[in-house]
Amino acid sequence: MKIKALSIAAFAGVVALTSCGGNSGTQLDTPTSGNINISVDESFMPIIESEISTFEGIYKYANIDAAYKPEGQVVQDLLNDSTKIAILSRELTQEEKAVFDKQNRVPRVTKIAIDAVALITNKQNKDTLLTMEELKKVFSGEIKTWKELDEESELGDITIVFDNNNSSTARYVRDSLITGNKLPPNTFASNSHKALIDYVEENKNAVGVIGVNWVSDFDDSTAVGFLKRINVLGISEDPAPVTTEDYYQPYQAYIAQEAYPLRRYLYIISTEGRTGLGTGFASYVASDKGQRLILKSGLVPATMPVRVVSLGNE
Template sequence: MALLVLATLFTGCVGNGGETTPSTTAAPTVQSISVTGSTTVLPIAQKAAESYMDANAYADIQVSGGGSGAGVQAVGEGTADIGMASRDLKAAEKEKYPDLVQYVVARDGIAVIVNPAVAVNSLTTEQIKAIYTGETKNWKELGGSDMTIVVIGRDSSSGTREFFSEKVMEKADYVSTQLEKNSNGAVKQTVAQTPGAIGYVGLGYLDATVKALKIDADGTLVEPSIETVTSGDYPIARTLNMFTKGEASGLSKDYLDYILSPAGQKIVEEEGFVSA
């Protein structure tokens, strides 16, 4: 019996070459959330998701567009964890989804853009409205060359369109010949490729392929820029938002906290928008 006990003790001491078997730590469980909605907010959400996932291997953040209306509906009905919108909630949305919580992640100016061949450099909001209602049809009426104005806008699910409708159009009807596009990128591309075209996009979509018009505000020409939105001088400015159903928790909260952190707000500025 004594020999059996000694043999057992001896085996325990040398069974691993004298080393203790290291304990294994389970890999962290992957956490997933979905973010959908506004194509204006989309580049901020995507870059922030990529940066967050690089630092947190357990996180899986799926980001997609579809428009502000689709984003609000998705988070309100529970098919997405976070909804993106480039406008505030409509009264009907507040009534239908009373528990949505708003997070302002950035600020933005809506830039009115034209094809680079258009000779006009500035317009008043009244002149822009006249173009989009169809009252003004040719650039020569605005001091430009004899060229038909091609009106480019956004589809009905767009938060950018909703804000433009309230701020510039004052709820007036759009001209029936307006070409409706489903994203900022599509508007920019169409304006860049179409002689005489005019459109509107978020600040983050401006580049050399289009010309951004200055807004004539009571005789003062104000260009769309981070500086003029920050100062409050640019007249067509808004907030960019994310919504959750109830207060954010878990990965959704961590992701939103990251976007609102200095690192996240740096991404906002790198994407051409104004920090919240």
């Protein structure tokens, strides 16, 4: 009877531990197995889906459930501890780090790529070259029409379109181009990156702001299809460019060489308290195999050389 009682007690303990691991979703995972959820800036859906698919193909017992959201929601997921792995185009602010300090959680940051923000326009728009000075005036509302940019333009009022009000691309423009000021009244948000591209294709006065990952992978039929429908603008940091060679599109090599000005970094931020599946995935993305996928996608790997690939406008 004592042996039976001890066996039942041991079984109950195993069930309790299993239930605990099932509820938290992280107690029983290892660097190459188990189940976790991660929160990802939706700007990077194409490359992260590719990384996850390849990782799960290698490690058959690993299951990563990715939720693609606007940047603000991804940060909140991390702060609220509803996820322990977030993928963002920025590092944490001092205020956000203070929250983790109070919770005795230590976020670990891994830089995995250099990304860029791309500007796209309708195929009927012949003005495919802009200076940084012109861009700042457009996003501040100082320039409101295409004719102000090109006297020969037959287009009307400029319509600025983002994928989401809380997206990383909108935050990037506010921080980097208009230094925290409000975006002008002619700014709108679509419901997704695909909806943004649809809108730009259908509206000749629109300029869309999108993560370059959506239009940079020439091995991805979706990205190639997008490029056939819109123009990708060339940008010059020179306020008075002499030739078209002074303008740069977000080609992979130009991003790496810092010739294309609208650059940003991509990070994996982990608050795992131990070496779990999230840590294993972050290590994989930062490894040679993971970096090769980033290279293929058209972004710039954090640790590898790049090839020159053109985003040609047709």
